[in-house]
Amino acid sequence: GQQLNQSPQSMFIQEGEDVSMNCTSSSIFNTWLWYKQDPGEGPVLLIALYKAGELTSNGRLTAQFGITRKDSFLNISASIPSDVGIYFCAGRTGTASKLTFGTGTRLQVTL
Amino acid sequence: NAGVTQTPKFQVLKTGQSMTLQCAQDMNHEYMSWYRQDPGMGLRLIHYSVGAGITDQGEVPNGYNVSRSTTEDFPLRLLSAAPSQTSVYFCASSRKSGVSANVLTFGAGSRLTVL
Numbered sequence: 651g652q653q654l655n656q657s658p659q660s661m662f663i664q665e666g667e668d669v670s671m672n673c674t675s676s677s678i679f680n681t682w683l684w685y686k687q688d689p690g691e692g693p694v695l696l697i698a699l700y701k702a703g704e705l706t707s708n709g710r711l712t713a714q715f716g717i718t719r720k721d722s723f724l725n726i727s728a729s730i731p732s733d734v735g736i737y738f739c740a741g742r743t744g745t746a747s748k749l750t751f752g753t754g755t756r757l758q759v760t761l
Numbered sequence: 762n763a764g765v766t767q768t769p770k771f772q773v774l775k776t777g778q779s780m781t782l783q784c785a786q787d788m789n790h791e792y793m794s795w796y797r798q799d800p801g802m803g804l805r806l807i808h809y810s811v812g813a814g815i816t817d818q819g820e821v822p823n824g825y826n827v828s829r830s831t832t833e834d835f836p837l838r839l840l841s842a843a844p845s846q847t848s849v850y851f852c853a854s855s856r857k858s859g860v861s862a863n864v865l866t867f868g869a870g871s872r873l874t875v876l
Contacts, residue, residue: 656803692870693804693851695863738803742862747858747862748809749794749863751805753801754803
């Protein structure tokens, strides 16, 4: 089946640093999404992207829909302790109702 | 507004036992799904449903059964548990189509250990 590979697998950063992570696919997606999972909870949607090349921000978070439609990127600026968690990309192809999730990037923020 | 409710939160089974993970949502969402989360593997789709009476397989359906007799409920059944099914299971729901289809609401998860 389709697979979304995220990198890096984990990150340890200091508070105030910027963070970049990406997600790549072997298939073309027409919707890219980024979710965050806080420890002990289910994931929550952060950003949705619908067009190739689209750049969308949500506060300190910025995500981009790759031109090839096979990748997406998430940047977090000026990280804070509450940014700790696992970040998942997710994608949808065509009119498919199901979402495919990536392998996740675990973010740890030290003071 | 409870959102998505999963029970139980924790469960320990012996190999070969059967059990059902319950999932209920009160948002009138057409789409419901089950994922399992394993370290380094992300969230993998087990089964999903786009409405009452309709179910379909995801990436990793083997060993699991589902049914959707009502809009609200989407139970996941393990007929003969195996250690490979040790995982954290998440139920999620959303609208079936449109922009809202991308906003999956997840339950809090069910941690299953099979000995």
